[in-house]
Amino acid sequence: xxxxxxxxxxxxxxxxxxxxxxxxxxxxxxxxxxxxxxxxxxxxxxxxxxxxxxxxxxxxxxxxxxxxxxxxxxxxxxxxxxxxxxxxxxxxxxxxxxxxxxxxxxxxxxxxxxxxxxxxxxxxxxxxxxxxxxxxxxxxxxxxxxxxxxxxxxxxxxxxxxxxxxxxxxxxxxxxxxxxxxxxxxxxxxxxxxxxxxxxxxxxxxxxxxxxxxxxxxxxxxxxxxxxxxxxxxxxxxxxxxxxxxxxxxxxxxxxxxxxxxxxxxxxxxxxxxxxxxxxxxxxxxxxxxxxxxxxxxxxxxxxxxxxxxxxxxxxxxxxxxxxxxxxxxxxxxxxxxxxxxxxxxxxxxxxxxxxxxxxxxxxxxxxxxxxxxxxxxxxxxxxxxxxxxxxxxxxxxxxxxxxxxxxxxxxxxxxxxxxxxxxxxxxxxxxxxxxxxxxxxxxxxxxxxxxxxxxxxxxxxxxxxxxxxxxxxxxxxxxxxxxxxxxxxxxxxxxxxxxxxxxxxxxxxxxxxxxxxxxxxxxxxxxxxxxxxxxxxxxxxxxxxxxxxxxxxxxxxxxxxxxxxxxxxxxxxxxxxxxxxxxxxxxxxxxxxxxxxxxxxxxxxxxxxxxxxxxxxxxxxx
Numbered sequence: 001x002x003x004x005x006x007x008x009x010x011x012x013x014x015x016x017x018x019x020x021x022x023x024x025x026x027x028x029x030x031x032x033x034x035x036x037x038x039x040x041x042x043x044x045x046x047x048x049x050x051x052x053x054x055x056x057x058x059x060x061x062x063x064x065x066x067x068x069x070x071x072x073x074x075x076x077x078x079x080x081x082x083x084x085x086x087x088x089x090x091x092x093x094x095x096x097x098x099x100x101x102x103x104x105x106x107x108x109x110x111x112x113x114x115x116x117x118x119x120x121x122x123x124x125x126x127x128x129x130x131x132x133x134x135x136x137x138x139x140x141x142x143x144x145x146x147x148x149x150x151x152x153x154x155x156x157x158x159x160x161x162x163x164x165x166x167x168x169x170x171x172x173x174x175x176x177x178x179x180x181x182x183x184x185x186x187x188x189x190x191x192x193x194x195x196x197x198x199x200x201x202x203x204x205x206x207x208x209x210x211x212x213x214x215x216x217x218x219x220x221x222x223x224x225x226x227x228x229x230x231x232x233x234x235x236x237x238x239x240x241x242x243x244x245x246x247x248x249x250x251x252x253x254x255x256x257x258x259x260x261x262x263x264x265x266x267x268x269x270x271x272x273x274x275x276x277x278x279x280x281x282x283x284x285x286x287x288x289x290x291x292x293x294x295x296x297x298x299x300x301x302x303x304x305x306x307x308x309x310x311x312x313x314x315x316x317x318x319x320x321x322x323x324x325x326x327x328x329x330x331x332x333x334x335x336x337x338x339x340x341x342x343x344x345x346x347x348x349x350x351x352x353x354x355x356x357x358x359x360x361x362x363x364x365x366x367x368x369x370x371x372x373x374x375x376x377x378x379x380x381x382x383x384x385x386x387x388x389x390x391x392x393x394x395x396x397x398x399x400x401x402x403x404x405x406x407x408x409x410x411x412x413x414x415x416x417x418x419x420x421x422x423x424x425x426x427x428x429x430x431x432x433x434x435x436x437x438x439x440x441x442x443x444x445x446x447x448x449x450x451x452x453x454x455x456x457x458x459x460x461x462x463x464x465x466x467x468x469x470x471x472x473x474x475x476x477x478x479x480x481x482x483x484x485x486x487x488x489x490x491x492x493x494x495x496x497x498x499x500x501x502x503x504x505x506x507x508x509x510x511x512x513x514x515x516x517x518x519x520x521x522x523x524x525x526x527x528x529x530x531x532x533x534x535x536x537x538x539x540x541x542x543x544x545x546x547x548x549x550x551x552x553x554x555x556x557x558x559x560x561x562x563x564x565x566x567x568x569x570x571x572x573x574x575x576x577x578x579x580x581x582x583x584x585x586x587x588x589x590x591x592x593x594x595x596x597x598x599x600x601x602x603x604x605x606x607x608x609x610x611x612x613x614x615x616x617x618x619x620x621x622x623x
Contacts, residue, residue: 031349035333040397042306043327050305056321058225065228074315079290086205087247093196098122098187099172112146122187124194138172155184160204180261210277212257219276227280233299236288240298308361347376351580363398363423364611405577409617410439423610430468442486442495450622455484475513487531487540532576532585565603577621590619
């Protein structure tokens with residue numbers, strides 16, 4: 001039922017050839033294109049608040065920050081807390097001497113000396129033991145001041161909330177950037193590694209966080225409520241953090257991004273704290289999200305949810321505000337060579353199969369588990385592992401270029417085809433036949449593509465194009481009430497028709513009126529009839545499904561099943577297809593619009609799972 005060219009000259013058959021005479025084969029097929037093409041949604045993990053969605057809800061829906069945080073953080077309520085202290089690991093200094101500068105020469109190190117300095121350098125000389133050095137600038141030259149036990153504190157005279165930036169400390173970072181920070185710097189020995197920590201009140205800390213996480217310009221575009229929601233989320237997240245006994249959080253995307261007040265780099269000053277975000281922080285001062293037990297929630301957030309949050313600690317919800325996001329939809333292309341290099345154990349890549357999703361949104365939701373299939377083996381991955389390895393924006397994606405026969409459904413006399421595997425909308429549709437017709441899709445002209453056919457009261461109407469139009473050929477074969485089937489019965493690369501009457505099969509090698517060429521008995525009257533190529537020979541042969549048990553046969557003569565196994569549920573709709581284009585068909589079932597496909601004719605879990613169509617549709621496959 002796929003593209004198969006004649007493997008040798010086959011004489012016209014009076015009876016159908018026994019397919020079991022041919023050895024089974026599974027030809028190695030490389031991935032059909034040089035790149036794996038992906039379509040996806042969102043940017044980030046998608047848990048909790050979506051920053052672009054919050055902006056959309058504020059600017060387009062008029063939501064308040066309470067409504068926004070209620071929506072994203074289900075199961076929590078708004079609460080309050082005091083201006084607690086924060087301690088932030090400055091990751092650029094990890095393993096490097098701590099260096100700070102005060103432009104008025106008022107930098108003070110308690111315990112080191114009774115005087116103040118312009119620049120101070122702290123160097124670890126032993127377990128919890130540090131040398132303190134002084135200079136006139138970040139570049140030195142350095143003069144020894146004292147050796148003291150840690151932690152070492154570097155501080156200036158100004159309170160954390162001062163508007164006089166010249167009174168604040170600057171960090172002198174290893175890459176040459178200078179950064180103004182509020183509060184004090186604390187140098188510690190973390191298991192033999194020198195680390196620098198910024199200690200300051202949480203409300204001042206947030207001034208360096210919120211504009212780094214959500215653009216302050218949103219406040220001037222109707223999005224002040226989004227900035228307030230970000231302030232509440234950042235405050236709650238920071239409060240709930242407890243990264244180590246030496247600091248509460250860090251300053252990178254691994255925690256939440258903290259930039260301080262402003263930076264000096266290459267002679268350019270960049271202001272990081274912004275008026276709009278300062279206002280949002282002040283207007284929500286002390287507000288946090290709390291769980292029902294009173295604990296402050298660790299309110300994760302990400303740039304763009306893609307239209308659905310991911311669930312987890314907080315219930316998954318639709319994110320209509322995310323249509324604002326430039327990352328609501330995205331595409332990506334991964335070179336097949338890069339996948340094969342990253343996972344050499346698979347050999348030649350043949351397919352990228354998504355095996356489970358979280359069930360929320362387009363494609364069936366975010367990828368939970370997937371398999372890279374190759375000529376030498378398979379590699380199981382989570383969606384997050386695949387995303388991280390190849391730099392994808394999120395784990396919500398579908399593979400657009402995967403090989404394998406594609407899903408289609410018939411609804412009345414409308415046909416909906418999808419040109420890529422996995423969940424998503426139809427990529428083409430057409431009208432063909434009448435409501436009530438029994439649909440088929442087979443390769444009627446041997447060109448390698450399945451096209452529609454219908455069986456109506458003992459008459460087949462076949463069309464050689466997947467489009468609206470008249471039948472290319474119509475002819476009678478069988479009786480009204482027969483079950484129509486189609487397949488390549490003689491191995492010539494052209495699919496032809498057949499009918500099943502009870503458990504009696506009548507097959508014809510031409511798409512025309514005439515006597516049957518093959519006739520045999522197989523299955524029971526009430527079985528679901530299926531056809532496929534189970535062993536990779538040139539011929540299709542029969543199968544039946546009884547409840548959820550499949551009975552497949554490798555030849556078109558009377559006889560017993562060659563394969564017996566369970567797959568799916570009794571009430572599922574049964575389908576068959578070459579899901580990975582390896583030359584053999586596998587079983588599939590459709591349950592309320594969810595497709596479960598298995599590559600082997602054996603009991604086991606589905607290899608490919610996705611959503612397509614509605615529960616009442618008739619499922620079909622095409623290629």
